[in-house]
Amino acid sequence: MTDPQHVLLAQELIARIQSGEFSVGDKLPTEHELCESRSLARGTVRQALKHLEDAGMISRRRGAGTTVSSPVTMGGHQAFVTSRAGMLSFVRHTRIRHPVTNSVVVDRELAALTGLPTGTEWFCVKGPRVIRESDLPPICWSELYLRADLPYRDMLLTAKFDIANLVRQRIEQEVSATRLAGAVSEALDVESGSAALVVVHRYFDSSDVLEAVGVHIHPADRYRVATSVGSQLTAD
Template sequence: MSETRYAVIAKDLMEGIASGRYPVGSLLPTEFELCELYEVSRHTVRAAISQLQTQGMVSRRKKVGTRVEAAAPRGGYSQSLATVADLAHLAETQVRSIQQVSHFVADIAQARRLGLEPGEHYFCVSSIRVDRENALAPLCWTDVYALKQYSSVIELAEQHPGQLIAALIEQHFGRHIDVVDQQVRAVLLSAEIAKALNAEVGSPGLNILRQYRDDEGKLMVASETIHPDDRFTLVTQLKREKAQG
């Protein structure tokens, strides 16, 4: 799925703000200048700026311009995810800190919930992820599940905290991720998860189950991530298909 042009521009502007290219308090280039810079229409530029406004990063005033208000999206971390590459990029902005590793044989309940094969041997890497800019408020708790045959990736995950475990399996075992199935649901933070994330017990959270599959549909990796509700916003976009004929 390719991103729309304005979403690409919005992402580039967000990166420019985060890097200091457009410091907080400064003005973004004018609409006309952005149109020339990205070679797009004013409508496309306005749609991109609207995304930044929605996330509290900029404000707009007549005869003044678009002012940078914050270096990061409001309400924690906001991310538009449309491809496997987007997931990999998201991981690069965060640091994984492994909390525990376990090995187990999947029972029927685990298999049904996670998409595993009952009776198969798996390992689970449990970790917290923190934004490089704010280590005091971890973004999430993640449990990553994979077959025992990939267990050597555990050491690699410790050595490369900015890479997805699924991506490390791709690189070192010659596998290829073709699709990621994603399920999102609301949860309340358990005492264990809340303590690890410096959050309030019983407060709302976002649970994201991702199943990484190869081109035959076979499960390579499953991950279950829990975010406190104020630290992550998942942004998706639905695009109407063009009529045929």
């Protein structure tokens, strides 16, 4: 399947930035120039630039154009995200330590948590999630439930995927409260019964069929959500 035009353009611009063709502080071609040179609609170009802006690679201001701000995607490890690039950053900057894998048949309790159909079989990867290249304690306990026939399952497990993979999906998020117990509290080195937040990511394909679910259980003292509310004007 051919990637959407906005994904192809985003990938091209990312490659040109990372190759050094555009350095930090350089201006990218204007929306008009990108539309003209590639015969693309303005909305398509803006969508591509939004991918780079969400990833923290460019900044856009009215009257100042589009400026390269970083040759790499943004850091951080927010489990509750507001963009596909944020989801990509979460996976790229964290990993499951000593993952355990198995096939599970969904019971009523798991179905209520994940939204997976009761009685269906899924491939599960679970374990404590840590920040890559860090000695800090685990940030959460993660469980990933994947359809066995996913063509890019290995990419999800190894984080070898990019915006093009996530842009094909609709992603739902849900946050709820729980208390840690048993193996999860032991793996996270917190007292059994401690408060925690559960962040569930549900991935739907282009036909709106559920194809993967991520469950991330955070001790309350290791989780924080911060947002800002306001307007931002962008232009060439």
